Amino acid sequence: MSTRRETVRQALHRSSGFRSAQDLYASLRADGAKIGLTTVYRALQALTDAGEVDVLMTNEGEAVYRACATRTHHHHLVCRSCGKAVEIEGPAVEDWADELAARHGFVDLTHTLELFGTCSDCAAKARD
Amino acid sequence: MSTRRETVRQALHRSSGFRSAQDLYASLRADGAKIGLTTVYRALQALTDAGEVDVLMTNEGEAVYRACATRTHHHHLVCRSCGKAVEIEGPAVEDWADELAARHGFVDLTHTLELFGTCSDCAAKARD
């Protein structure tokens, strides 16, 4: 069942970085897959609901998705050139955030933290 | 000159939290201001370019703006209920991020970090 949805899941797992729905759709089509943009969105929504992928918004307002290795809370170090992402743990940051929020009387805390840079591969290419 | 643009700037400075362009536009109109949505967007764009306001994307893909007290790099502790925001400094986080990125071979690092919670006022109201 759900062959198209499975296709999306696999495409995402095959990628090492964050991908936008549009981008994912384009590459699936380029690979000859018979799939509609709607289905890509719905598949990504389902995967997100299932907690199987992480989502974040780019500064351009586009949602990007990534199949993550761990289900636990974590952050990413993302290459702004090729999109490759490394999962990172930041216990120190979580503690710092909790302490800080408590000091200001805020409760029920959540946070977003993403690091962006240029990975060694892309930095090397840029030196051409 | 530029009376409308100034209106937007002041409205933003009057607010203690992040506001969306649409939201800002609506409240300006509600206050009787004769201003167009386009102008609000253009004013916010100009203020952003000038480094006078901070911008961030909500999880819904909407851009929200805030006039910040400091021009230096900082983060926010935002009330997800009323939007009120407290500016915070996180030198420890910056250092941690730099060290981590270097370890993974990433250069030219930037990051996003925002804390969301419920402020004491809103938490109190929620107990009604």
Add this chain to the structure above:
DNA sequence: CTGCATGCAAAATGTTTGCACTCTA
């Protein structure tokens, strides 16, 4: 007078939804 500021309407973008159709279990 000259040029930036303004605003309306239309375009562009990313995402969601209505609805009919098609598989699959």
Add this chain to the structure above:
DNA sequence: TAGAGTGCAAACATTTTGCATGCAG
């Protein structure tokens, strides 16, 4: 056959842009 999965087209929301008008210096 029943129900989920799929996809096209249209709806939506936010933001940007084209273009004509208006105001300030």
